[in-house]
Amino acid sequence: MRPTQSDLERARRAWTYRGQVRPAFAVSPGPGQESVWDYPRPPAFVPDGRTVEVYAGDILVAHTERAIRALETGSPPAFYLPPEALDRDRLVASERRTFCEWKGEAEYFHVLGDQRRIDDALWRYRDATGAAAVIAGWFSGYPVLLRCLVDGERVRAQAGGYYGGWITDEIVGPFKGEPGTGHW
Template identity: 60%
Template sequence: MERVKPAAGQESVWDYPRPPAHLPDNRPVEIWFDNLCIAKSDHSIRVCETGSPPAFYVPPDAFDQSVLKASTAHTFCEWKGHAHYFDVVGPQGVAEAAVWYYPNPSAEPAKVIAGWLSCYPEKLNCFVAGEPVHAQAGRYYGGWVTNEIVGPWKGEPGTEHW
């Protein structure tokens, strides 16, 4: 796949570093489950890693804690360590393992997101500055696709070898 050249006001995921950058972002972020706003924050941290759309992390107090139920799901990231998950429980049902966090990130740069939460846009409706977020393709990835980024990125058809 060939890298897409970013237009004015866009970023290429291929310009993101490895290990990932952890960038403060002051745009409003909202996360919805069905018709229920479950998180809202005017500050977040974008984790930008080579080849992937960024994931947005918000502070835990931005979330309605009453909808979060500890999940048995766990994953491991080479840059951040062990992730823990929450199911989101709302009036319309359950979004299993939809939200994750790193209680004790293993690498120094990631320590800024310790305890902060992110989520899968394929399971929840996410917005950045009012723009609807699209889910990154692939079942493993949780990148937030907005109009400001271009790829191609991991998870798209044909990227299994990356």
């Protein structure tokens, strides 16, 4: 069931931090780094021309030099890849759906790897709303389930299991997803 407009407004108001002021507990970025506490809420969507690769085991599932990073307060960026960057023969639609108050309804996909099926490893917002319309139909994936690389650097997974942020050396936190960080 889709949330009502008042549900969306309530969810949007619940966030404590919105990127206007970096909280005292945030790590200060060094040269060439970004603090997730400087990212806005609602999120910004920024083109990224670095090489992005996604593997299921040893199988290359996606490759692009035309990603979009979703930058949202307190969370490592999620990299969204254009549909043509994926090996669509390796995707199986899932029944799982979630809803983001900023992006809309997400649909999930299992990925057929070299050894097994990886459940709910990718997602997309087919009909993304608002500023997120630039990622409508584009895919992102969970680095905890897939091997994701940005310019050859292995991405580390965001904690918590729900969020799909991609942690690279240029990003400093702390990051939402750890216990006690709900609605940071």
